[in-house]
Amino acid sequence: FQDIDLPVGNYTLELQWDDDFYSDNAGTGATNDLDFYLFDQLGIKRLFGFNRDNMQGDPFEIMPFRVDIATKAKLMIVRSSGSRNVHFKYILFRGDGVIDSQTPLNGTVIGQANAVNSIAVGAVRYDNTPAFGNMNPTVMSFSSRGGVKVNGVDRNKPDIVAPNGVNTTVDFGVVFNDGDQFPNFFGTSAAAPHAAAVAALILEAKKKYNSDSAFNVSQMRTLMQTTSVAVGGGDGINDKVGAGLVKADNALQSFANGSPLIDTFYLEDDTYTPGIQPVTVVVKAEYISPAARAIFSRDTIPVTFIDQNTLQVSLPAFVGNPPLTIYNPPLVNNGTDGGASDSMFLLSARLQNVIVKVNSASRKYGERNPTYVDTVTVDGQTLQQAGLTLAELGLDDIVHTSSATNESRVGLFYRRATSNVTDLTIPRSRELAELYNYNFVDGILAIEKMPVTVTPRDTTLVYGKAIKGRQMKFNYTYNTANIDPAFNTAFRDSLESLHKTPMSDKLILINSKQAVNGSIDAGDFINMAFMVTGQAEKNSKQAVNSKQAVNGTTFNDTTFYVPLSPESIFEYQVDSANGTLHNSKQAVNSKQAVNSNAAVNSKQAVNGAASVNGVGVVNSKQAVNSKQAVNSSSFNNESNENVLLVIDSTDVFGSLADSLSGFQAMNMVTGYEVGSWLIGPGVLISDNFDISYGIGHLDIVPETLVVKVVDTTAACGDNQPVY
Known part of the structure; x- marks a missing residue:
């Protein structure tokens, strides 16, 4: 056992052993199969395992899991197949866990980062650098350490370190307050692009200033290392920081002078x-x-x-x-x-600083950009205090632009002001440049999710008419007050297309007649939407099967459905994170459904935490479906918070039971015979809306049945004809 302390959070553990990779065309693949399991702190109860059969495959296992309450645990690694002794290593790639057991070989730079010709990059927090006044930066605790030997050779990784924790427009859910509106991006995955950008800048400069000189990977590494800034108070290369913090201007000045x-x-x-x-x-x-x-x-x-x-x-x-x-x-x-350099004048009056700052604002997705408001100051004074006008400052021609349009997605965008006063080819601008320095400061536009309620329209059908999922109509309720009238129709059409494109023509049937421990009513489906896996959609049932029906007429309108037991709904209401497999009955022939189905909260399912009867059903490989990306920002406590994902028994116990795929939205009905039923909407998957759902009503009315006796004749005394 290996003892591990696990604080609250999401985790990803990887186990790899020294064996052949099938995907690398190395022989026949792995000849040993190692598995690892998480046990309770006493080493008695097995909590989790996510292992595959690796024989003749690739020699690694991945274990994703979430800890809701801080705990201690034990890790067990076993050999399930094979006989050769192999070296192995496990690495905590995500999470704040602490490995309590002795770990003498704690290098974590592996794979492509440990390749001979790679430039491996560690991470330093951006505000722990000389640019922010810290002349002795230190590496972050999670930054990968070197020392992993390949065939007995230490490749001296990492090579350099670069900043991380920087602003981005993508919210990764990291809690970090640096005083601005932008979310922050941490990790070596954030540091490496900064180093790559420096390398690209060096390549561009080399091409411009030394066009005849070749420049290879080894030279790039040497240049970036020799011009780096020492990290952690030491000099020389070590397994934490490499040669130090990459510094672009030092690298460029080593072969070309800049302007002061x-x-x-x-x-x-x-x-x-x-x-x-x-x-x-x-x-x-x-x-x-x-x-x-x-x-x-x-x-x-x-x-x-x-x-x-x-x-x-x-x-x-x-x-x-x-x-x-x-x-x-x-x-x-x-x-x-x-x-x-720019010119300096010893006797001229000091230039006054003019700042034009555009207001920051917010709006909902699809709405018009808010009105621009500029704040203009001269040496910190308002125009009124300074006794100046926009025209006197040459700012009466300000033009506003933004990177956001009506169709821009949720995120952060600039709001910008420009003026010809900065165009020094204009005589008036040159005159003003002798009096003022101009600084235009962008504002930030935050586009937020548009609240929308999706409600199936009440529908009346004649008995025997097929119920098609994509033919159902929906009301999309949202605030149109700030949407450009010229854009509103296109906005509504795109919303409907977004909803229906990944929608199945089939239905989920929750037969209210089958409820054992209570009746199904509208209260059971408050703010609920539905989706299915590809296997559940594939294994749907047939409600009308083209058999001879009435008066020799064959019904070709066939309704296909995925049966779901009402008990699954009742249990979902008690525990939305886990579902139990229940056999559902087919409404037509009362035979037991071949493939039982389970209801699991899709927020957990798409984020790698779903389990059914203790069996994990999601792994880190499965991230999207072919029609619609399914990611955690579409499912949270504000949007799509009550989505029922229906999975098939083959998703859990079949040959591909380590992943879910082929997600589709699917509408739900509580019946298709004559009567009044409920309609639940298929899920709308979008990062641009805060989505809630309503319930529609389906009325199935009797078909008109006409019975007509055929006229005939018979001779007197003959037998009566067949009626």
């Missing part, structure tokens, strides 16, 4: 008067080359280089107010790098 970026400048001795007396100017800037020079009044003046952020310039007395710039000479032969 002025931060500030001031007199070394402010008792001297520029112009009248010689003065020494201290310039603070980024990307100052040791070979930098000053250009003053068209003359080149030597400078005293202090460091890459500081230099001093000794200026003679001068007439007028000539510009002072700092110039970096080219580093490469073609002279395309380097350049001059």
Whole structure:
């Protein structure tokens, strides 16, 4: 046993052993089959296992599970097949669990990250870096550690570390408050794209400044490592941080000079008067080359280089107010790098800072973008306080744009203001640039889910008429007040298409006549919707089977249905996270259904937590269905919170019982004979709506049956004809 502390949360454990991979065309595949199980803290009760037959397959197992109450557990690893001794490793890829047992070989950089030619990336939190004032950054606790040997060779991973925890527009459910509206993305999966972006920038710069030079993986790794920033107070490569925190500007400046970026400048001795007396100017800037020079009044003046952020310039007395710039000479032969900084004027009045900030706003999905409101300040003062107008600032032509349209999905988008005042080809703009610095600050548009209620329309059909799922009509109730009237029809049509495209023509039948422990009524289906797996849809039953019916007429209108026992509904109401298999009866011939069905809450099912009678039915491989993505943001406590997923017995006990697939929306009825029945809607799967559901009514009325006696004749005294 291995002892593990498990705090509340979602977990993914992986077990891998040293064996052949079938998928890698390595021989015949694995010759050993290892399994692992989670036991209670006493090692008596087996809690969970998610194992497959790995013989002649790939040598790994994955165990996804969720812990709702913090607990201690034990992990057992067994060999179910094979005889060869193998090295194995298990890794906690997700979750905050702590392995209490001794773990002398704790390297976690494996697979492609541990490949010879990969550049493996660890993670440092973005605000624990020099850019945020921390000159001694440290690696995050979850960041993968190196030390995993391949054929006895340590490949010295990771190579570098990069920032994580950054803003994104995708909500991963991480609780982290950094003071803005954006969700944050953590993990080495967030750090690696930053390092990849630096590599792409280096490749682009190499192509621009050294177009004739080749640049391979080894050179890229060396460059990124030698220009990195030390992490954790140490130097050199280690198995936690590699060579250190990747730094793009250091890498670029190693083969091309940039233009100096002025931060500030001031007199070394402010008792001297520029112009009248010689003065020494201290310039603070980024990307100052040791070979930098000053250009003053068209003359080149030597400078005293202090460091890459500081230099001093000794200026003679001068007439007028000539510009002072700092110039970096080219580093490469073609002279395309380097350049001059912005001009500094020692005698000019300080430029005033004009800030144009667009208001942030929110709206529902499908609605028009809210009205733009600009806040304009001059050195922190309002226009009224500064005694200025928009026209005087050249801002009377402001144009607003946004990355969001009427059809944009739920998420965060910019709201932007632009003006020709920044176009220095315009004479008036050049005049204003001598007085003001302009800064346009974007606002944020948050598009939220649109609340919608989906209700089947009341329907009347004649007995014997087929009930088709896609032919059912629905009312979609939502607030149209802020939807552009010209867009409303298209919006409604797209909503209906979104609902019906993944919808089956078949039905779920919950026969109210079969309820044993109570009757089925509308109260049992409050805010409930329905969906099925592909196996459940495939194994549906036939209500009318084209047999001879009345007066020699054959019914070809066939209703297909998936039978579901009313007891499944009653038990779902008690425990929506787990379902028990119940045999359902076919309404037509009273034979026992061949494939029993189980009701399981789809919120759990699609998120990898569903189990039926203790048998896990979802694994990490199964994420989508071919018609509609099924993900956790479509099923939460606000939207689709009461969705019944019907699975087939073959989903649990069949050859593919480790996964669910082929999800479809399916409407529910409580009967199809003459009478009044209920209609429950098939699920609407969408991240853009907060979805609730209503109940419709289905009235089946009798078909008119006409019995007509055929006229005939018979001779007097003959036998009576057949009627």
